[in-house]
Amino acid sequence: MNFVDKVRVFVSAGNGGDGSLSFRHLKFLEFGGPNGADGGKGGDVWFEASSRLTTLMDLHFRPHVEAERGSHGKGSNKKGDSGSDVVVFVPAGTVIYKDGVLAADLHKDKQRFRAAEGGRGGRGNASFKTHANTAPRLAEKGAPGEKATYDLELKLLADVGLVGFPNAGKSSLLARVTSARPKIADYPFTTLAPNLGVACHKHVGFVLADIPGLIEGASEGKGLGDQFLRHVERTRVLIHLVDPAGYMGEDPLKGVKTIEAELKGFSPRLAAKPRILVVNKMDLPEGASVFKAFKKKYRDRVLGASMATGEGVQEVLDRVIAELAKHDGPVRFSDKAPGETLHKVEQGFSVENMGGGVYSLRGRYVERASAMLDVSLPEAINRYQHTLKRIGVDKALKKAGIAAGDRVRCGGFEFEWTDAPLKKLSIRRGDKRTRIGVGKK
Numbered sequence: 001m002n003f004v005d006k007v008r009v010f011v012s013a014g015n016g017g018d019g020s021l022s023f024r025h026l027k028f029l030e031f032g033g034p035n036g037a038d039g040g041k042g043g044d045v046w047f048e049a050s051s052r053l054t055t056l057m058d059l060h061f062r063p064h065v066e067a068e069r070g071s072h073g074k075g076s077n078k079k080g081d082s083g084s085d086v087v088v089f090v091p092a093g094t095v096i097y098k099d100g101v102l103a104a105d106l107h108k109d110k111q112r113f114r115a116a117e118g119g120r121g122g123r124g125n126a127s128f129k130t131h132a133n134t135a136p137r138l139a140e141k142g143a144p145g146e147k148a149t150y151d152l153e154l155k156l157l158a159d160v161g162l163v164g165f166p167n168a169g170k171s172s173l174l175a176r177v178t179s180a181r182p183k184i185a186d187y188p189f190t191t192l193a194p195n196l197g198v199a200c201h202k203h204v205g206f207v208l209a210d211i212p213g214l215i216e217g218a219s220e221g222k223g224l225g226d227q228f229l230r231h232v233e234r235t236r237v238l239i240h241l242v243d244p245a246g247y248m249g250e251d252p253l254k255g256v257k258t259i260e261a262e263l264k265g266f267s268p269r270l271a272a273k274p275r276i277l278v279v280n281k282m283d284l285p286e287g288a289s290v291f292k293a294f295k296k297k298y299r300d301r302v303l304g305a306s307m308a309t310g311e312g313v314q315e316v317l318d319r320v321i322a323e324l325a326k327h328d329g330p331v332r333f334s335d336k337a338p339g340e341t342l343h344k345v346e347q348g349f350s351v352e353n354m355g356g357g358v359y360s361l362r363g364r365y366v367e368r369a370s371a372m373l374d375v376s377l378p379e380a381i382n383r384y385q386h387t388l389k390r391i392g393v394d395k396a397l398k399k400a401g402i403a404a405g406d407r408v409r410c411g412g413f414e415f416e417w418t419d420a421p422l423k424k425l426s427i428r429r430g431d432k433r434t435r436i437g438v439g440k441k
């Protein structure tokens with residue numbers, strides 16, 4: 001089984017339901033007034049952290065997430081139902097990026113982030129009723145739900161990270177101080193995916209992460225180490241384990257430099273972590289002399305231990321809890337965890353002359369307005385034109401050199417531009433009323 005720790009997810013929120021265009025018809029009441037109700041809101045898509053999950057595996061197999069659309073409004077003022085939200089559960093410790101920018105950091109159980117907001121329901125004609133226009137033949141289509149692509153990364157939430165060359169005894173340390181039972185064997189790259197374990201020492205509990213061994217070039221992708229270094233990126237302390245026999249016969253003192261360079265090469269954040277240097281396998285014949293050489297260079301900063309006999313393990317744990325106490329507080333990936341964000345529709349727009357008499361109009365507000373326009377309703381078109389004028393689109397198009405007969409594209413919608421003055425919007429009467437008035441004379 002693969003350890004999935006990075007996955008790209010495509011989310012689409014539900015579209016809003018369309019508003020209804022309807023009038024009340026009663027036997028003895030000819031002009032019952034508009035009663036077309038609004039459409040329901042489309043469902044949102046949320047990410048929620050759950051401490052019960054440990055991998056992003058599910059999303060790896062089902063990366064497309066869609067929320068339900070709102071239902072359409074109906075006559076007799078029957079509002080459309082909202083579409084149900086979809087909640088995607090991810091392990092606590094999942095960091096979410098949108099276009100390479102941090103969007104949310106779900107490090108605590110039940111933390112939520114709205115990944116895509118459902119479109120609002122279109123308004124029915126009852127909503128457009130005013131004193132001046134008592135019978136509007138005007139309704140909006142539902143707003144499109146947001147669509148977005150996110151990159152999710154799982155960062156295990158461990159307090160202590162175990163680093164070192166393959167075969168140094170990292171998994172042996174985890175097995176000795178926690179109830180985790182990782183695979184341990186006398187060959188490099190025994191560990192292929194991170195193992196976590198919970199240790200308790202002198203009433204202090206902490207989580208240890210055992211990751212695959214690092215080799216030279218790990219930070220550039222050699223071996224297995226680099227893809228897992230990010231798991232220890234937000235631990236508070238690193239234990240660097242050294243095999244006195246040296247990795248592949250290399251001098252263990254030189255080996256420390258190699259690992260240090262890899263940590264630095266991966267990220268400055270990793271390089272800045274406090275470290276506990278431990279010469280392991282002190283029961284081996286070369287243990288004592290190697291430890292002596294380390295002591296000369298690193299003085300108090302190095303400890304000797306044996307995961308085989310248990311010698312020195314208590315001292316390592318003492319050092320761990322002392323360091324943890326010094327570097328308190330939960331470790332966050334970013335200082336500003338956005339948590340929940342509200343998406344406001346930006347009012348800004350931009351106009352671009354594409355050549356050949358075609359102009360492109362961009363901006364979330366205008367694109368949404370275009371998507372909500374029901375072109376079969378002249379009154380809706382009139383209102384749309386007034387909106388564009390009010391927010392200054394007309395002016396901007398003129399400035400960009402538009403001429404009558406040129407075309408404007410906005411979202412998936414295209415219209416012809418004219419210079420003709422707009423009809424007054426507010427004093428339009430229902431067609432029927434005018435006709436009846438004439439008839440009564």
Ligand SMILES: Nc1nc2c(ncn2[C@@H]2O[C@H](COP(=O)(O)OP(=O)(O)OP(=O)(O)O)[C@@H](O)[C@H]2O)c(=O)[nH]1
Pocket residue numbers: 164165166167168169170171172173183184185186187188189190191192211212213214280281282283284305306307308309
């Ligand atoms: N003699 C002796 N052998 C040890 C000690 N600690 C670990 N070993 C042995 O060293 C070998 C490697 O141990 P692991 O714990 O698998 O090492 P690792 O660092 O997790 O290795 P990778 O997962 O491959 O990176 C195993 O055969 C262990 O039994 C020790 O203190 N003394």
Ligand SMILES: [Mg+2]
Pocket residue numbers: 170171172183184190191210211212213
């Ligand atoms: Mg291991």
